[in-house]
Amino acid sequence: MAENADEGVLRSKRSATRYQILVGIAERQPAVSQREIADDIGITAQAVSDYLQGLIEEGYVRSPGRGRYEVTKEGVDWLIGRTDELHEFVTHVSEDVIGQVEIETAIATADVAEGDAVSLSMRDGVLRATPGTAGSTTAVAVTAAEAGRDVGVTDFEGVLDYDLGRVTAVSIPRVQDGGSVAVASETLLAHAADCDLVATAGTEALVAARAAGLDPDVRFGTPQAVNEAAVRGLDVLLLAVADELSTHLDRLREGTISYEVVDTAE
Missing domain, CATH: 3.40.1010.10 (Tetrapyrrole methylase, N-terminal domain)
Incomplete structure (x- = not known):
């Protein structure tokens, strides 16, 4: 049964899987290993084969030979449309949802990766974030930053210990x-x-x-x-x-x- 081509990636697991398979083909074409795609997205090789058959029937993929697959212009257009949808959703989450979570800005005293635990301190009137949890106040970095750059932090624990001016x-x-x-x-x-x-x-x-x-x-x-x-x-x-x-x-x-x-x- 053919799937509605306008169905969004976020609306069904099937649509999301088709999206991942098309991306996997585009990355590997023309020589495509169904097993590699299956391992990447966590489904069986037989399931990939079944999805491929449907994508070929709908004109999103063509197969010029055994083990060879290519995404068609129609497939690329479908991918672009679904990618735009995902981009809009991610933008909504980052700006309208996560943006509402309390996030402070600090200066990284050393390189910080997104998700790192950091210790906070106040120096020269500016909040500083140091990798690790040795300080009295800790937080989690929500952005990555090199030493000396600004970094977003949230999930604060403890009391920031410094003297008022x-x-x-x-x-x-x-x-x-x-x-x-x-x-x-x-x-x-x-x-x-x-x-x-x-x-x-x-x-x-x-x-x-x-x-x-x-x-x-x-x-x-x-x-x-x-x-x-x-x-x-x-x-x-x-x-x-x-x-x-x-x-x-x-x-x-x-x-x-x-x-x-x-x-x-x-």
Whole structure:
């Protein structure tokens, strides 16, 4: 009984088997061993022979001689159609299904293969994944990556053990109250030496940083950025104009981030 040619590979075992056999023929043609195909897909050689007879009758395969088989143009078209179907399904699973699973991104400290168990750590504000389970927090890699490349991880176990960062906040006067000129550059430099990054909020703060020879890492969205940096274990020097500082400190208190306010007026 002939099978409906439009039946999808994912709709029946028979259709999936036909797909695998056609792929096996295309890989080996014209000299095709039915036994090899049978071993590859886990069915008997007699079953392969029966499927081949049906594929020949439907015009998807032709046999120019004993033990010789070729996929016809019609067979290739059928394979392409079914392959497109599989591609759409895999894309749906990877983007719409797996994509909903919690996946974090880390930097691989050594080569990682997909499915490897990894230990997680936080360094320089970035999650790191090291092959093995020696760390206090472990996960499973969902992508492969070379050392230094980004790798997706999921299935987290344990608690990530690292210290939160600390924020040193400097209130910079508004221009009408003296602005950047009223700030001691030496004090900014001394505090910057102990911090991982510098953030400025407001023009006066930016000018004060540059006058001290500092190149700010963050200039916009500083309440969120400073808090996130500290949550990731980075120490931050925050220079903020006086009337913006309270907004930043409120955000830090909400995140239970430690901070100190420094007076730099000359």
